[in-house]
Amino acid sequence: MRAAPGASRLAGAVALTQLIGWGSTYSIPAVLARPMAEALGMPLAVAFGASSAFLLAMAGISPWLGPAFERRGARPLLALGSLTLAAGLGLLAASPNPAVYFLAWLVMGAGGAMALSNGANVLLAERLGAGARRAISAAMLVSGLASTCSFPVMLWLEPELGWRGTLAVYALANLLVCAPLHWIVPGPRPTPAPAPAPAPVVPPGEAEAPPPARPAPAVAAAERARFAWLALAMSLAGMISWGLGVALPETLAALGAETRTAVLLAGVVGVAQVAARGVDFALRAPWPSLSLAILAAAGMPVAFATLGLGGGSVASAVLFACIYGAGTGLLSVCRATLPLELFDPGAYARMVTRLALPMNLAFAAAGPLFGWLLSVFGAAGPVWAGFLGALGALAALLRLRALR
Template identity: 30%
Template sequence: MSRDESLGVWLLAIGQTAGFAALVYMFGAIILSLEDGSGWSRAELALGPTVALVTQAVLAPFSGRLVDQGFGGTLLGGAAVLGGLCLALLSQVEALWLWYALWIVIGVAQAASLYETCFSFLTRRLGPEARRGIIRVTLVAGFASTFAFPLGAWTGAALGWRGAILVFAAVELLVTLPANLLGVRLMRRGARRGGLMVATPRGAVRAVLRKPEFWALAGFFGLLMGNHMMLTTFALPILAERGATAAVAVLVASTVGPMQVAGRVLLMLGGARIQAGTAARAIAIGMSLASLALLIATGQSGLFLLYAVCQGASIGVQSILRPLLTAETLGQENFGAMSGALAMAPLTASAAAPFLGALLIGAGGVTLLLSVTLVFALGAFGLALWLRARGI
């Protein structure tokens, strides 16, 4: 990897950090001020990020194919503009239908600018060296929630939910956009090592869909992301109900980010000694322990810390594991289209999570939601055991 490419990777990492903070974590970070000031119910509000993530899931295969055809840089830059403008408009909405409409467009920005597009772009540019680039991006982007939750708590209290969303719009336009544009420019100074840019061959994705390993991976990552997005979206009300003060709740939610980085560092230090299948089983166990810790918590700081460590480290490893395990299990040919198709499962689960979480809390309280997240994590562990029997 050349010096320009290395710098480009770090800039894309900054872009992913700010992009996730503004487009994904923003809602959970300001949910309390939203509920207090908007006049809409938790379920009505949560349907917004749900439709965004549904849109992202539907468009993921198409963004992957566009990356394969050489439009990755255009997507990363254009989507940052689109996302920032939509957030600015979102801060001014008065009608619920417009809230939903803008979240749909935000979903387009998510599909075109977040991990799947970035990782596919790095794979196309760097080829076999993409692993190092992907790990660097995820190490930095793990701090997205650490950045988003304190910023959301402070701006929500000081400026109200409208002012808070405007601040996140500024983050998207003033940080994500220039970081992505300059990062892409520097990456393109190096020779492309990921193969020719061609349209995805007819039937290529269909062939992958016939493999049972594809569906096992889809279910595994889908269950983990459904678990994580429910816990992330409602982290503040969950922790408050479990006995945490407002300050402790923000601190715990913010700690998940550094723990993501810690998990990724441990995976890097382990190197080839840690097999992908072993890591998959370990993170499913870790996320099961995280849900269990919150399920039995009644204000104990130790259990809150256990949740942050286990959830953060596990989901951090998951984000590295997904592209690497996909390439190792299904191959690198047509990687953009293939990873886009696989991403539909975790993206769909992520999409359903905010609205499903709101319904679960309404039906049976936080206890019911945490019971479901525990079942999701245990289901993922079961799939990891099945993959082990297949030699993965």
């Protein structure tokens, strides 16, 4: 399918705003949690808990945004989201105590619900229709580097400006770069909906035509079933990737890897994620999203079994990191593109904002859950929980294919 004129500029603008948006929000605690905790007098674990508050706020607000996206279009909500992120980051930079600190993260979560991931994908679907998959893949390929780009920036700025100054710079980036880009959104304009046809004139003495038939109950029930299985599959897959993203270095260390080796192996996961997304983007005739999701999910139990049965060897850990990283990288793309394939493209905004509630709740619970499993059961806890969760995600996707 030939890309719409200006689609590359649109995808590039969205990719840049997502790179800045995610890098200036969710990535913050990884580098700045310790100085923020020390300055505000709170435990380090509490400072890290802000990321869960951020995701919970996104989960609570996202379902309410579907009608707004459909009624007003994505552009104004994306711009408002970037302004809200800037305000939240400014409040975070000025936080005098833990209460304001968490309030700032809730404000940022509200902004993220509008400006991050779902909002950007809605914009691409709105402008490009059913052909948005390639643009979504491109944007996610770049945004997957958010932490890779943001960590060095924070490590460079924090000694010079302090954590408050670093957050102020991030607030300005959202205010002066992301908000204007979202407002002008270069690229193809959305096609206006055709005006409704005038009602036919009924000659006297003739019966009026019956009103258009509503969707049959069986059709609506089938759509609800597809949505439920999709939500289950993506929530399980996301819980694994977000939970293990926090616990993986410690899990590998508990299996016997040295600390330096464990960190390097965890880095291999990120490389495999980006590489898999790059291959998906490079394919001119990509696989259907559901087939790609099933393939990616099928590799996940294999990866966890390899790690769990590998006896802590470096070879088994490297193989796990490659298979697991590629699988999670592809599933993150499928999470954004499957609603385009499974439902009416015109309902994309409604579907992705509804999906955001169970997925973000799962993401928010993932870190504490996998941390608890590691502390209670050792390395076996996260590994075999990941194995079972991956089997569940695969089963849900296979059921989804049977319902098509």
